[in-house]
Amino acid sequence: MVLNYDSVVRGSVAKQVADSIREAILDGRLKINERLPTEEELARRYGISRPTVREALKRLAAQNLIQSKRGPSGGTFVMRPDPAGLSGTITAAATLLVGVGAFDIDEIITARRETEAICCRLAAANHTQDELSAMEAEIALQSDSATSDEEFCASDVRFHRALVRASRNGPLDLMMYTVIEAFIPITNMIVVRMRERQQVVTLHRALLEAIRGRDAEAAVAALEQLLDYLRAMYSATLSARAARSAG
Template sequence: MFTPDPVRRPREQVEKQLRDAIVTGVFKRGDRLPSEATLAQEFQVARSTVREALQSLAADGLVTKTPGVGGGSFVQNIDHESLRNVITGSLETILKIGALTIDEVTAVRRTLEIPAARLAAENRTDEQAAEMRALITRQNELVDDPERGDGDPELFDIGPSIYNLIGEATGNRLLGSFVSAVSRVAIGVYLQELRAGEAEKARALTSVLVEAIAAGDADAAEATMTSLLTIDETTSAPTS
């Protein structure tokens, strides 16, 4: 099935041919790839070279490695959701090691999320609008519950869930993947820094945003998203 390619470096030829086989459907979701030993023999390379290629494919979300008896490298689902997961994981890592600043992420959010809010208002389905409103209702219940509080884990998950729906509602799966991934990482950072008054204002604006999208009011959705991002920018700005 696979043949050596003398033009490429060993790891590159293994990775490229495996990637092509996955993308073109030679290997489908859930399929187990040949063993490292088999691939090494077919490509005429060392097993360590095959292992490096498989690690690269795993980092890109194309395969997952399962240890133990019956384990191996299995093809992952390849769609916009897997893209979102890869972006989320990579962005979290890059922020943690300081290779990007939160200000840079916020600038990208403005580029993505303001037009996304408009598109969501124009293209959202009734089901998506209902889901967003249900999340706002649950958010209000948690805030009003004296036994919960701003640090409640469920409350932290609501914001990213709303942005995930906004991304889906745009009707553009690629844009939706980026909006969902970037906002999921960034919102977690902002929520840790927001003061009580800012958190309350952000929640109120999120409710207004959802209602604008549900009502199909693109102008209001765009303006409200801009206001929300302004709060985030203020929160992430360094203090003197």
């Protein structure tokens, strides 16, 4: 374990320490699963108090860079980062941005269309049976009229996650967390009624079959139909609302 215990000048002490440790993790001086010194030891080395060390560690824990365990074999460990661990952070920020009205629905639909089209093409070429089965299972769930709206939305997210996974491209998978975990729920808030659900399921099924048949263009076409449909539903909801408030 190699750390610089140099004092930096700007920012609060806790922030400095957090940055120092983060840097050590990022450039590999601290390896994955390696155990950091105890909080007391860190406090001694940095010449600060333990609560301050803890504040620094909590910042890193919030970024899923480290994790702490209690007990004699406990301590603070460098986490193996996983894309899923990022999803929370990304989702929070993206949700906030959407809630604040930073994006409009057309931007979101465009971004979905373009990025998911990539996934469709790669999925058509690279998918395995695993992902097809996962998508099938979600479609089955979505077809069941007994599933609640919340479950339907969650299933929809999982369906699209499986689609992304089928592209078998790790970096793309990481990027797509933003659209999957934040933009899909936003888009889906539109689709609540049964008949609309039915239509979505039909298009999901078309998408799945296109990918199973390794037909990239058909898959993209199904995706575009799906998004066009959602876009139309959104407009319809808006005008219905406007009509209600006007009447």
